[in-house]
Amino acid sequence: MTQSIPLHAFVEKLARRRVLSDRDREALFALPHVVKTMRRHDYLVREEEEAKNCCVILSGFAVRHKATRYGARQIFSIHMAGDGVDLSNSQLGKADHNIQMLCAGDVAFIPVDAIREVTFAWPATCQAMWYDSLVDGAIFREWTLNVGRRDALSRMAHMLCEFAIRLDEAGLGATQGYELPMTQEELADALGLTTIHVNRTLKALAKEKLIVRTSRSVEILDWARLAIIGDFDSGYLHLESA
Amino acid sequence: MTQSIPLHAFVEKLARRRVLSDRDREALFALPHVVKTMRRHDYLVREEEEAKNCCVILSGFAVRHKATRYGARQIFSIHMAGDGVDLSNSQLGKADHNIQMLCAGDVAFIPVDAIREVTFAWPATCQAMWYDSLVDGAIFREWTLNVGRRDALSRMAHMLCEFAIRLDEAGLGATQGYELPMTQEELADALGLTTIHVNRTLKALAKEKLIVRTSRSVEILDWARLAIIGDFDSGYLHLESA
DNA sequence: CGGGCCGTTGAGCGGGCTCAAGACATGTGG
DNA sequence: CCACATGTCTTGAGCCCGCTCAACGGCCCG
Numbered sequence A, B: 001m002t003q004s005i006p007l008h009a010f011v012e013k014l015a016r017r018r019v020l021s022d023r024d025r026e027a028l029f030a031l032p033h034v035v036k037t038m039r040r041h042d043y044l045v046r047e048e049e050e051a052k053n054c055c056v057i058l059s060g061f062a063v064r065h066k067a068t069r070y071g072a073r074q075i076f077s078i079h080m081a082g083d084g085v086d087l088s089n090s091q092l093g094k095a096d097h098n099i100q101m102l103c104a105g106d107v108a109f110i111p112v113d114a115i116r117e118v119t120f121a122w123p124a125t126c127q128a129m130w131y132d133s134l135v136d137g138a139i140f141r142e143w144t145l146n147v148g149r150r151d152a153l154s155r156m157a158h159m160l161c162e163f164a165i166r167l168d169e170a171g172l173g174a175t176q177g178y179e180l181p182m183t184q185e186e187l188a189d190a191l192g193l194t195t196i197h198v199n200r201t202l203k204a205l206a207k208e209k210l211i212v213r214t215s216r217s218v219e220i221l222d223w224a225r226l227a228i229i230g231d232f233d234s235g236y237l238h239l240e241s242a
Numbered sequence C: 001c002g003g004g005c006c007g008t009t010g011a012g013c014g015g016g017c018t019c020a021a022g023a024c025a026t027g028t029g030g
Numbered sequence D: 001c002c003a004c005a006t007g008t009c010t011t012g013a014g015c016c017c018g019c020t021c022a023a024c025g026g027c028c029c030g
Helices: A008-017 A022-029 A087-091 A112-121 A123-149 A152-169 A184-191 A195-207 A223-229 B008-017 B022-029 B087-091 B112-121 B123-149 B152-169 B184-191 B195-207 B223-229
Strands: A034-038 A043-045 A053-057 A062-067 A073-079 A098-101 A105-111 A177-179 A211-214 A217-220 B034-038 B043-045 B053-057 B062-067 B073-079 B098-101 B105-111 B177-179 B211-214 B217-220
Touching (some): A008 A022, A008 A123, A022 A112, A053 A112, A062 A184, A062 B123, A073 A123, A073 A184, A087 B123, A112 A123, A112 B123, A123 B073, A152 A177, A152 A184, A152 A195, A152 A217, A184 A195, A195 A211, B008 B022, B062 B184, B073 B184, B087 B112, B087 B123, B105 B112, B112 B123, B123 B152, B152 B177, B152 B217, B152 B223, B184 B195, B195 B211
Antiparallel strands (some): A034 A105, A053 A105, A177 A217, B043 B098, B053 B105, B062 B098, B177 B217
């Protein structure tokens, strides 16, 4: 029998999407899973691969990304502890994008079939996962708006705001500041910019006394102005607290 | 009792995502719904609104979009007959984006609660809708990659390819050409460009003998080259035929 | 026939890119 | 302890894709 602790954050996150009964929770905790410790840059899924597991992040961070034929890479979202990060690739058959660890961390692998069976037997769990996927979709849309219609400064500010709120919600950070284990190159791939311009944009935000960036962490000096510059409204994250 | 014909394309689309039994189909056909004829530019849902219905498009086209505080608009996806276009807003409470008709057409409105009840009672229908939302998510991601990492010519070509394939799948067009009821301004909002640059980009594609654009339709002269220039691979659409 | 809406074209500008180089860490082996 | 490699961050200079501003033409419809 597997331990029930590892999936705790995942189940709690689902329970925030849709009310779950005790028996729904039990069914989720009973999901068979294997925990593996992944290193920075390890892939959880590769594009074109037949995904056989759903991955739940227990610690660390992962990104979804895909590249054009010419190698230009776009990061679509960042995931953190408690996120079930591969419901998409695994349910749809062949993966259409990559999922890669941003830093070392533990990941639980759950066989796809087990997810299918639980969601078939326990309708509330299916609705919870569906709703969770809908929130993921909302985040993708906001990301598109960010990349398509905001300038570099605004884009960066928006993304920093999103992380602050999501980390806060997951109990992993605060709106005053947080660990952000991304290199400038990774930030560039997330924002549709070049590394060089990310560097200048971060400097510009620091010069405006909005943030202080030290090695791999961010301190937010003026949340209100950062949110205005980033045109940030947390509605699309669909948090209860909002 | 409502007619069962209107939802036919919608149910068939769901059945392509996940095998449905006859009883699952019956439950879906029995969904209460009201059919309304909408005009061009009518809103199906507005941002910030409490969405009380799911909208299924019966004819015509609709877009999802959202604007920044400064009025710059981004279109996230185009929807066509058979698409259940508002599962997201309605299940998540307050809408985080707008859905608007691109041209006149009929739309079936299904109360949210009815969807909740059917998906709770019939697990396969819940999985089907979930998988459909996952495909929507894949389309959003590709859109982000398009806007973030491809130049104007490639972006336009990619979008034209996506429409061709999706219209073909929905039985509404062909890869040789199709009706595209979008103005250049709407294309611009979809691609993260300006109207003027869209005009020049379309001209550039025509000059390369890749397409011919007449009023509101597109003829594709050289699919193979268009797909190469657009860096298009239909994998992310997760069609069976692929 | 006049007023929107939409498409078209030109001229000039600028945000972000490209190319190039150097600074500063961290790790590894000798 | 140093020598060296590798990855990341920083800075400068110049250029180009796509934007802005401006104007005009075609079409539909009242």
